[in-house]
Amino acid sequence: MSALWSGNRDRDRDDDRPNDRTAPRQRLLREMTVADLDEVMTVEVIAYPFPWTRGNFIDSLAAGYAARVLHDAVSGELIGYFVAMAGVDEMHLLNITVAPAEEGRGHARFMFDALIVLSAQQGAHDLWLEVRESNARARAADLHFGFTQVGTRKGYYPASFGRREHAVVMSLKIAPPAAEANDALE
Numbered sequence: 001m002s003a004l005w006s007g008n009r010d011r012d013r014d015d016d017r018p019n020d021r022t023a024p025r026q027r028l029l030r031e032m033t034v035a036d037l038d039e040v041m042t043v044e045v046i047a048y049p050f051p052w053t054r055g056n057f058i059d060s061l062a063a064g065y066a067a068r069v070l071h072d073a074v075s076g077e078l079i080g081y082f083v084a085m086a087g088v089d090e091m092h093l094l095n096i097t098v099a100p101a102e103e104g105r106g107h108a109r110f111m112f113d114a115l116i117v118l119s120a121q122q123g124a125h126d127l128w129l130e131v132r133e134s135n136a137r138a139r140a141a142d143l144h145f146g147f148t149q150v151g152t153r154k155g156y157y158p159a160s161f162g163r164r165e166h167a168v169v170m171s172l173k174i175a176p177p178a179a180e181a182n183d184a185l186e
């Protein structure tokens, strides 16, 4: 994640809650707009010790970054969101967040899958992210999704008491979309 993205919530999974695969749920992933930001900010400020500001989201939307919100299609409640920046041949994930009450139900995997499809459609060959060194939960999930640790950025994130924390840089190879793969074979 970028320096703005600073997740650090390492909590045990709540195994009482149903897993996504055992309890399918209707979810709706759509583009984030400014109208979503009140709801997004209520999650952001409880999800991170150093949350993004509303202005960070507004700037991201204005810049045309890929930003999506995930809602429960029935209740309409916000489940999570992500923001990613497309570059030349690559996609950089800046923020991915699942509402604390919704963790451990496969929502991050759902959003990562959507982001990977989007990245492939936009011609990205790699998906990058940075994560706090201390964010064991996110790092475990990222490794689980197939990301590889490719380096560290020293003192990348702000930390408590004026200190800084290293970022772990992770990347994932993106396969080309199926049609492109077929073309390549012809």
Ligand SMILES: CC(C)(COP(=O)(O)OP(=O)(O)OC[C@H]1O[C@@H](n2cnc3c(N)ncnc32)[C@H](O)[C@@H]1OP(=O)(O)O)[C@@H](O)C(=O)NCCC(=O)NCCS
Residues within 6 Å of the ligand: 007, 008, 009, 011, 013, 047, 096, 097, 098, 099, 102, 103, 104, 105, 106, 107, 108, 109, 110, 129, 131, 135, 136, 137, 138, 139, 140, 141, 142, 144, 145
């Ligand atoms: C990290 C975060 C996005 C994960 O969201 P989530 O919806 O709880 O994740 P999922 O339920 O989709 O789980 C993702 C995968 O990682 C695995 N996983 C999750 N937590 C884990 C842990 N502590 N140890 C090992 N594996 C873990 C899960 O088993 C799952 O794999 P599966 O699909 O094969 O079961 C969420 O905890 C969050 O928003 N944290 C705060 C913000 C943050 O740190 N974002 C950075 C993410 S890179």
